[in-house]
Amino acid sequence: xxxxxxxxxxxxxxxxxxxxxxxxxxxxxxxxxxxxxxxxxxxxxxxxxxxxxxxxxxxxxxxxxxxxxxxxxxxxxxxxxxxxxxxxxxxxxxxxxxxxxxxxxxxxxxxxxxxxxxxxxxxxxxxxxxxxxxxxxxxxxxxxxxxxxxxxxxxxxxxxxxxxxxxxxxxxxxxxxxxxxxxxxxxxxxxxxxxxxxxxxxxxxxxxxxxxxxxxxxxxxxxxxxxxxxxxxxxxxxxxxxxxxxxxxxxxxxxxxxxxxxxxxxxxxxxxxxxxxxxxxxxxxxxxxxxxxxxxxxxxxxxxxxxxxxxxxxxxxxxxx
Amino acid sequence: xxxxxxxxxxxxxxxxxxxxxxxxxxxxxxxxxxxxxxxxxxxxxxxxxxxxxxxxxxxxxxxxxxxxxxxxxxxxxxxxxxxxxxxxxxxxxxxxxxxxxxxxxxxxxxxxxxxxxxxxxxxxxxxxxxxxxxxxxxxxxxxxxxxxxxxxxxxxxxxxxxxxxxxxxxxxxxxxxxxxxxxxxxxxxxxxxxxxxxxxxxxxxxxxxxxxxxxxxxxxxxxxxxxxxxxxxxxxxxxxxxxxxxxxxxxxxxxxxxxxxxxxxxxxxxxxxxxxxxxxxxxxxxxxxxxxxxxxxxxxxxxxxxxxxxxxxxxxxxxxx
Numbered sequence: 001x002x003x004x005x006x007x008x009x010x011x012x013x014x015x016x017x018x019x020x021x022x023x024x025x026x027x028x029x030x031x032x033x034x035x036x037x038x039x040x041x042x043x044x045x046x047x048x049x050x051x052x053x054x055x056x057x058x059x060x061x062x063x064x065x066x067x068x069x070x071x072x073x074x075x076x077x078x079x080x081x082x083x084x085x086x087x088x089x090x091x092x093x094x095x096x097x098x099x100x101x102x103x104x105x106x107x108x109x110x111x112x113x114x115x116x117x118x119x120x121x122x123x124x125x126x127x128x129x130x131x132x133x134x135x136x137x138x139x140x141x142x143x144x145x146x147x148x149x150x151x152x153x154x155x156x157x158x159x160x161x162x163x164x165x166x167x168x169x170x171x172x173x174x175x176x177x178x179x180x181x182x183x184x185x186x187x188x189x190x191x192x193x194x195x196x197x198x199x200x201x202x203x204x205x206x207x208x209x210x211x212x213x214x215x216x217x218x219x220x221x222x223x224x225x226x227x228x229x230x231x232x233x234x235x236x237x238x239x240x241x242x243x244x245x246x247x248x249x250x251x252x253x254x255x256x257x258x259x260x261x262x263x264x265x266x267x268x269x270x271x272x273x274x275x276x277x278x279x280x281x282x283x284x285x286x287x288x289x290x291x292x293x294x295x296x297x298x299x300x301x302x303x304x305x306x307x308x309x310x311x312x313x314x315x316x317x318x319x320x321x
Numbered sequence: 322x323x324x325x326x327x328x329x330x331x332x333x334x335x336x337x338x339x340x341x342x343x344x345x346x347x348x349x350x351x352x353x354x355x356x357x358x359x360x361x362x363x364x365x366x367x368x369x370x371x372x373x374x375x376x377x378x379x380x381x382x383x384x385x386x387x388x389x390x391x392x393x394x395x396x397x398x399x400x401x402x403x404x405x406x407x408x409x410x411x412x413x414x415x416x417x418x419x420x421x422x423x424x425x426x427x428x429x430x431x432x433x434x435x436x437x438x439x440x441x442x443x444x445x446x447x448x449x450x451x452x453x454x455x456x457x458x459x460x461x462x463x464x465x466x467x468x469x470x471x472x473x474x475x476x477x478x479x480x481x482x483x484x485x486x487x488x489x490x491x492x493x494x495x496x497x498x499x500x501x502x503x504x505x506x507x508x509x510x511x512x513x514x515x516x517x518x519x520x521x522x523x524x525x526x527x528x529x530x531x532x533x534x535x536x537x538x539x540x541x542x543x544x545x546x547x548x549x550x551x552x553x554x555x556x557x558x559x560x561x562x563x564x565x566x567x568x569x570x571x572x573x574x575x576x577x578x579x580x581x582x583x584x585x586x587x588x589x590x591x592x593x594x595x596x597x598x599x600x601x602x603x604x605x606x607x608x609x610x611x612x613x614x615x616x617x618x619x620x621x622x623x624x625x626x627x628x629x630x631x632x633x634x635x636x637x638x639x640x641x642x
Contacts, residue, residue, distance in 0.1 A: 273631030310594030316637035
């Protein structure tokens with residue numbers, strides 16, 4: 001491994017704990033600006049060891065409050081925390097679903113906590129790749145745990161599987177019916193279920209339902225997702241929630257499942273990046289490259305159809321170089 | 322052009338007005354099943370002539386009611402209508418934002434009206450390409466006008482530009498503030514503004530604001546989006562709304578803007594399809610092709626980073642064959 005002296009200045013600054021350098025590098029990664037690649041490349045070898053914990057669930061289940069309490073708990077355990085809030089702006093609107101997002105209280109005053117929100121900027125798959133890169137930058141900057149909050153619009157974010165090492169699905173008691181319709185989806189995603197607002201009526205029933213659901217099938221490697229009840233006002237169950245996540249992380253190491261999962265996540269990340277690069281390059285070439293302009297001319301003239309044109313252009317990647 | 326006798330049987334059935342063949346072909350296009358390509362190819366040369374009218378706007382502005390009334394109006398004018406409702410299921414959830422969607426009343430009883438909803442099935446860009454293909458299939462089946470309803474989650478669907486020949490942005494009076502924040506976006510999208518629920522307080526103000534907004538800038542080719550006031554209970558302004566759309570369609574033909582727009586839309590459609598194909602092919606190859614497995618091995622081992630791997634894989638398409 002190359003020593004810090006061989007690294008680009010910005011990568012060195014991140015390793016040395018410079019928060020502004022970290023923030024800048026994450027912005028560059030998010031916008032896919034030229035500087036991003038060099039920093040990401042330089043730091044990549046130093047990453048992949050910390051838990052990346054996804055927290056997902058419908059709007060209004062209290063994910064942000066829960067994360068604030070988890071952060072406090074992790075700080076009690078002397079662990080530093082990076083937080084990424086993924087803004088699920090629709091690729092169809094380019095806008096934010098959440099509008100003004102709640103900031104995480106502690107990040108303003110505690111150097112052991114770093115908060116960052118990410119937006120998709122109109123390109124769907126791209127947000128997962130950028131989020132993973134942001135998490136790695138935070139890891140390189142020395143954060144011990146990365147929390148990633150994602151909102152499914154009204155539901156659960158399935159893409160969290162492509163980002164997190166452990167995923168917590170947060171529900172509230174009265175979402176019982178939704179749970180039924182989400183069954184299959186939830187199973188694929190949840191490493192830990194969290195029934196928040198456990199003081200509300202129906203909480204016991206919701207937990208029982210979820211436990212039953214979990215009992216119905218086993219996940220890869222034999223993990224069975226625990227169901228934890230939490231409240232945020234007043235706080236309860238937070239320690240149990242973290243312990244459940246921690247148990248899953250230990251399971252990943254013991255069984256070798258961590259590497260299996262990481263391989264899948266990296267494959268998805270690479271594919272996302274290629275899709276983005278190919279899309280950008282092709283848009284350019286269809287406008288400026290004479291051969292491709294000619295192809296587009298023929299599609300416009302209706303002498304060949306868009307599928308045939310696309311097949312021809314996709315072939316080099318589909319079949320290999 | 323090849324005569325109907327040379328076409329695949331399913332394409333011939335669509336041309337002959339077989340509704341079940343049409344529905345099946347649209348499903349195949351939506352799922353990108355093998356049969357889709359042959360039908361799309363066979364019918365492509367016969368398409369590209371009818372108006373594809375996008376109707377977009379936030380949830381709750383009354384788009385579906387408006388479309389029901391527009392359909393009635395078009396039927397009075399003796400024009401047949403295909404309707405496509407694009408379900409903006411988030412790529413992060415895979416689920417529907419709308420849940421149970423209102424069906425269009427008339428499609429059940431009037432053979433001159435055909436309704437179809439489309440979902441994205443988790444792949445973002447793909448829905449626009451599939452929707453355009455569905456619109457072409459409807460055109461081939463003989464429908465004179467295609468209406469496409471799309472919902473931006475809480476906002477306006479910018480992707481409608483990649484689908485429709487004319488786009489109607491529907492707003493309601495009390496959305497005045499949102500209009501302010503959407504200014505730039507609205508301009509790019511709207512060929513016609515519709516202030517629905519024009520009986521509500523503030524409607525005149527909303528119309529004036531929009532007219533002012535339209536007055537601030539001119540669109541490509543000099544089109545200035547008219548602002549039409551409508552109500553659905555009781556119906557009013559529907560004739561004016563259709564006339565405004567029709568005027569835009571005539572403008573497209575007179576100025577040559579139709580071909581400019583169609584070229585851009587087809588370019589986007591081709592790029593979307595290539596992205597999809599490349600993504601599917603690469604995911605496969607990263608699992609099964611020894612060379613790419615080796616590349617992924619090195620990424621997993623942290624000896625090269627995902628960006629470098631992606632750059633290498635994207636190169637054949639980015640630089641040409």
